[in-house]
Amino acid sequence: MNVRIKKFREELSNEKLDGFIVYNPVNIRYLTGLEAEGILILSKYDNIYITDSRYIEEVRNKITIEDEIIVQDIKQVTDEDLINLLYDCERIGFEEKYITYSNYRNMIMKFRIKEAIEGNDILDKLREVKNKKEVEYIETACNITDSCFLYLQDFIKVGMTEKEIAFEIQKFFIENNADGVAFDSIVASGANTSMPHAVPTDKEIEYGDPILIDFGAKYKGYCADMTRMLFVGEIKDKYKEIYNIVLEAHDKALEKMKNGADTKAISNYVINEFKMYSYELIHALGHGVGLDVHEKPFFSPKNSYILKNNMVVTDEPGIYIPGEFGVRIEDTILINNSQPELLTKSNKNIMII
Amino acid sequence: MNVRIKKFREELSNEKLDGFIVYNPVNIRYLTGLEAEGILILSKYDNIYITDSRYIEEVRNKITIEDEIIVQDIKQVTDEDLINLLYDCERIGFEEKYITYSNYRNMIMKFRIKEAIEGNDILDKLREVKNKKEVEYIETACNITDSCFLYLQDFIKVGMTEKEIAFEIQKFFIENNADGVAFDSIVASGANTSMPHAVPTDKEIEYGDPILIDFGAKYKGYCADMTRMLFVGEIKDKYKEIYNIVLEAHDKALEKMKNGADTKAISNYVINEFKMYSYELIHALGHGVGLDVHEKPFFSPKNSYILKNNMVVTDEPGIYIPGEFGVRIEDTILINNSQPELLTKSNKNIMII
Numbered sequence: 001m002n003v004r005i006k007k008f009r010e011e012l013s014n015e016k017l018d019g020f021i022v023y024n025p026v027n028i029r030y031l032t033g034l035e036a037e038g039i040l041i042l043s044k045y046d047n048i049y050i051t052d053s054r055y056i057e058e059v060r061n062k063i064t065i066e067d068e069i070i071v072q073d074i075k076q077v078t079d080e081d082l083i084n085l086l087y088d089c090e091r092i093g094f095e096e097k098y099i100t101y102s103n104y105r106n107m108i109m110k111f112r113i114k115e116a117i118e119g120n121d122i123l124d125k126l127r128e129v130k131n132k133k134e135v136e137y138i139e140t141a142c143n144i145t146d147s148c149f150l151y152l153q154d155f156i157k158v159g160m161t162e163k164e165i166a167f168e169i170q171k172f173f174i175e176n177n178a179d180g181v182a183f184d185s186i187v188a189s190g191a192n193t194s195m196p197h198a199v200p201t202d203k204e205i206e207y208g209d210p211i212l213i214d215f216g217a218k219y220k221g222y223c224a225d226m227t228r229m230l231f232v233g234e235i236k237d238k239y240k241e242i243y244n245i246v247l248e249a250h251d252k253a254l255e256k257m258k259n260g261a262d263t264k265a266i267s268n269y270v271i272n273e274f275k276m277y278s279y280e281l282i283h284a285l286g287h288g289v290g291l292d293v294h295e296k297p298f299f300s301p302k303n304s305y306i307l308k309n310n311m312v313v314t315d316e317p318g319i320y321i322p323g324e325f326g327v328r329i330e331d332t333i334l335i336n337n338s339q340p341e342l343l344t345k346s347n348k349n350i351m352i353i
Numbered sequence: 354m355n356v357r358i359k360k361f362r363e364e365l366s367n368e369k370l371d372g373f374i375v376y377n378p379v380n381i382r383y384l385t386g387l388e389a390e391g392i393l394i395l396s397k398y399d400n401i402y403i404t405d406s407r408y409i410e411e412v413r414n415k416i417t418i419e420d421e422i423i424v425q426d427i428k429q430v431t432d433e434d435l436i437n438l439l440y441d442c443e444r445i446g447f448e449e450k451y452i453t454y455s456n457y458r459n460m461i462m463k464f465r466i467k468e469a470i471e472g473n474d475i476l477d478k479l480r481e482v483k484n485k486k487e488v489e490y491i492e493t494a495c496n497i498t499d500s501c502f503l504y505l506q507d508f509i510k511v512g513m514t515e516k517e518i519a520f521e522i523q524k525f526f527i528e529n530n531a532d533g534v535a536f537d538s539i540v541a542s543g544a545n546t547s548m549p550h551a552v553p554t555d556k557e558i559e560y561g562d563p564i565l566i567d568f569g570a571k572y573k574g575y576c577a578d579m580t581r582m583l584f585v586g587e588i589k590d591k592y593k594e595i596y597n598i599v600l601e602a603h604d605k606a607l608e609k610m611k612n613g614a615d616t617k618a619i620s621n622y623v624i625n626e627f628k629m630y631s632y633e634l635i636h637a638l639g640h641g642v643g644l645d646v647h648e649k650p651f652f653s654p655k656n657s658y659i660l661k662n663n664m665v666v667t668d669e670p671g672i673y674i675p676g677e678f679g680v681r682i683e684d685t686i687l688i689n690n691s692q693p694e695l696l697t698k699s700n701k702n703i704m705i706i
Contacts, residue, residue: 035552053635054549057675096455101447102471104454118455167527174520196407199388282406322410 001068004031004126005047011122012042018089019043020119021107024098026291027123029221032069034059040069043085050074083112093119124296128288129310134222135334138289138312141178141224142332142343144217148172149228149346153353158207158232162187162200165213173217182223182293186214193229193326196283196318207233212328216293223293225314226344227330231352239327242279242319243350246327249273249317250348253285257307257315257333257340263297264304270317271301279319286314289332311335312343354421357384357479358400364475365395371442372396373472374460377451379644380476382574385422387412393422396438403427436465446472477649481641482663487575488687491642491665494531494577495685495696497570501525502581502699506706511560511585515540515553518566526570535576535646539567546582546679549636549671560586563678569646569685576646578667579697580683584705592680595632595672596703599680602626602670603701606638610660610668610686610693616650617657623670624654632672639667642685664688665696 001009008031012020022028022040028049029035036059038051047069051059056073063069086092094107096118108116130138151172156165166185173180188198189205193212205211209232216224229243249270256266267285274281286299289312297305297313307313316330329348334341354362361384365373375381375393381402382388389412391404400422404412409426416422439445447460449471461469483491504525509518519538526533541551542558546565558564562585569577582596602623609619620638627634638652642665650658650666660666669683682701687694 037550057548094454096458097453099454100450101452101454101457102449102473104457105449120455163527167524171520171524174516195411197390198411 001047002032002066005042005067005069008122008126009042011126012093012119015093015117015119015122017091017093017117017119019086019091020093020122021111022095022123023103024095024123027095027098027127030123030127030291032063032067034062035221038074041085044088046070046085048072048085050077079110082110086111086113089114091115091117093117093122095120095123127290128296129308130290130312131310134290135310135312137220137222138224138332138334139343141182141217141219141222142226142345144173144176144178144219145215145224145226146344146346147176148215148217149213149226152213153230153351156205156211156230156232156353158205160205161202162189162192162205163202165205165211166200169213169215176217178217178219179221180218182216182218182225186212186227188212188326189232191324194320194322194324196320196326196328205232208236210235210239210325210327212326214328214330216332221291223289223291224344225289225293225316225330225332226346227316227318227328228346228348229327229329229351231350233352235350235352239325240350242321242325243327243329245274245277245279246317246319246329247348250315250329250331253315253317254331254333254340254342257313257335258338259307259309259335261307262304263299263307264301267299267301274317274319281317282320283318286316288313307335309335309337354400355385355419358395358420358422361475361479362395364479365446365472368446368470368472368475370444370446370470370472372439372444373446373475374464375448375476376456377448377476380448380451380480383476383480383644385416385420387415391427394438397441399423399438401425401438403430432463435463439464439466442467444468444470446470446475448473448476480643481649482661483643483665484663487643488663488665490573490575491577491685491687492696494535494570494572494575495579495698497526497529497531497572498568498577498579499697499699500529501568501570502566502579505566506583506704509558509564509583509585509706511558513558514555515542515545515558516555518558518564519553522566522568529570531570531572532574533571535569535571535578539565539580541565541679544677547673547675547677549673549679549681558585561589563588563592563680565679565681567681567683574644576642576644577697578642578646578669578683578685579699580669580671580681581699581701582680582682582704584703586705588703588705592678593703595674595678596680596682598627598630598632599670599672599682600701603668603682603684606670607668607684607686607693607695610666610688611691612660612662612688614660615657616652616660617654620652620654627670627672634670635673636671639669641666660688662688662690 036055318328320326389408671681673679
């Protein structure tokens with residue numbers, strides 16, 4: 001059987017679940033490699049993937065006998081069939097963080113589910129620790145992102161708009177063998193840097209502007225996530241000071257990102273560092289990266305996650321002064337024994353272009 | 354008060370709802386013009402938008418006194434405040450087709466909701482019929498899409514990959530004042546045309562290939578949706594025959610798309626036309642277009658929707674021969690009394706490049 005489904009089934013058995021219905025296409029991709037639209041049903045003994053006529057041809061071409069996945073066309077599946085699939089199951093897991101309320105209601109009815117159990121955690125946890133291939137894909141995504149940043153240092157000129165730069169990032173990724181962007185790039189200049197989630201505008205780059213670029217390539221479905229600053233022509237002393245506070249926090253947090261460390265403690269450490277300078281960390285310090293650009297584990301003062309080897313996470317402290325200026329410095333990192341490994345390797349010194 | 358919120362409140366009152374919680378950012382954009390992340394709460398008398406520190410600055414800049422929307426930073430909102438917001442409400446509407454099961458559970462708890470009522474239909478219906486401004490935006494998106502198709506007829510050459518063409522579409526849109534693509538473009542060539550939802554591959558365009566391009570620009574949030582075929586060098590007689598069957602079905606369905614017509618009847622008409630030639634319509638004949646590229650009304654043999662003036666919909670019959678060849682021809686259309694108006698105007702004759 002497909003190795004990941006096998007491992008998933010072991011976890012289901014640990015949780016005393018008799019089956020699971022997977023709707024989230026990212027989880028289906030993780031478990032099966034398929035990129036179509038459909039539902040994966042794990043009944044007591046069978047793995048069934050139900051798709052429709054738009055995808056059936058692609059899917060049948062991709063699934064091998066070793067996968068042990070039965071592929072069915074929704075048109076050939078009766079209401080009766082769906083009920084029979086899980087007739088001998090009591091506790092069925094589902095993805096409470098993906099499925100809409102309306103689909104939840106339909107699912108219960110269609111499959112006549114006796115006990116629907118929230119099971120998102122099981123899949124989230126399976127995906128937290130990456131295997132060698134996954135780390136390779138993320139590394140490649142990070143390398144492409146680094147190359148793009150080098151390219152941008154030459155490319156960006158006074159008079160260009162934020163939108164133009166964002167588009168150039170996308171173009172670079174596609175021309176350099178990535179699937180595309182892992183998420184909509186943030187390119188913010190001047191006072192726009194003070195908005196952590198700024199959307200690129202038609203504002204032109206001016207002399208003296210700080211530029212914040214938060215971007216990442218996607219490669220074979222896996223994401224990179226990096227933020228760097230560039231300063232056009234010069235940097236104000238005040239900005240330099242803030243930049244260095246953020247960089248120091250970034251580096252100190254990085255040192256702590258080790259197998260066994262608690263994400264909550266690392267977050268609180270940075271929050272307290274910032275407080276000493278009377279600044280505030282207004283967003284999470286970091287998050288896991290994989291098939292989703294934001295996935296478990298998360299770094300926040302609210303929840304603890306224990307870091308494990310081969311998790312891939314970000315380290316992204318930031319300070320924002322409303323209406324004026326903001327700094328964020330972010331890397332994608334592989335947790336690797338006592339020595340966290342930077343997967344994004346771009347220069348973090350103050351860069352004046 | 355903001356006009357759309359006022360209209361929405363009238364509908365709530367018709368449905369005997371005391372309030373509504375809007376989570377879907379597309380609905381929030383429709384109602385308020387805001388593009389941030391947050392929740393819009395309509396209590397008995399107030400409209401409250403709760404966002405976080407990442408967006409608060411942008412949002413406060415955008416909302417005017419006339420909007421009558423109270424903007425709050427989630428950090429300043431206590432658990433007690435949330436409970437008090439809806440304390441005097443019994444029936445609260447929510448978006449059952451957007452909210453996840455997990456957020457549904459949180460919502461009920463956080464707001465102490467007495468009766469949660471599925472209210473997606475109310476918002477879907479408000480959005481079905483477009484106003485003048487919305488039609489203008491969709492028209493602009495369609496014009497940009499048409500210009501792009503003209504451009505592609507020159508641009509596409511033997512040896513180019515499907516991916517390269519898809520990228521060029523995106524580039525064209527951004528360079529021509531669109532927000533970007535309304536959805537991931539489908540560029541399928543040769544046998545790939547037989548998969549209705551083909552993802553662009555590294556396959557190179559060859560002499561004799563049919564090419565199917567399903568694409569659309571987005572302009573100020575509004576979508577265009579069009580599918581056209583191109584034939585490289587020549588077209589086989591068999592393909593010509595199928596093309597003409599699809600084109601005829603497209604044109605006949607178009608004639609029927611009038612104020613008061615039933616989408617189910619129009620779908621069934623095309624299904625029967627195809628049956629006469631022993632072909633099958635394996636996907637929906639069309640769908641509404643607006644802030645989402647797929648929205649109400651839908652054209653399928655399952656559900657009836659009655660067309661109204663100023664709805665914007667697609668007409669997209671298709672025939673697919675697995676592993677060999679497929680044709681789809683699609684326009685975006687404005688329902689306009691007895692004369693449906695093509696918003697996408699590109700040539701639909703067989704085009705050989």
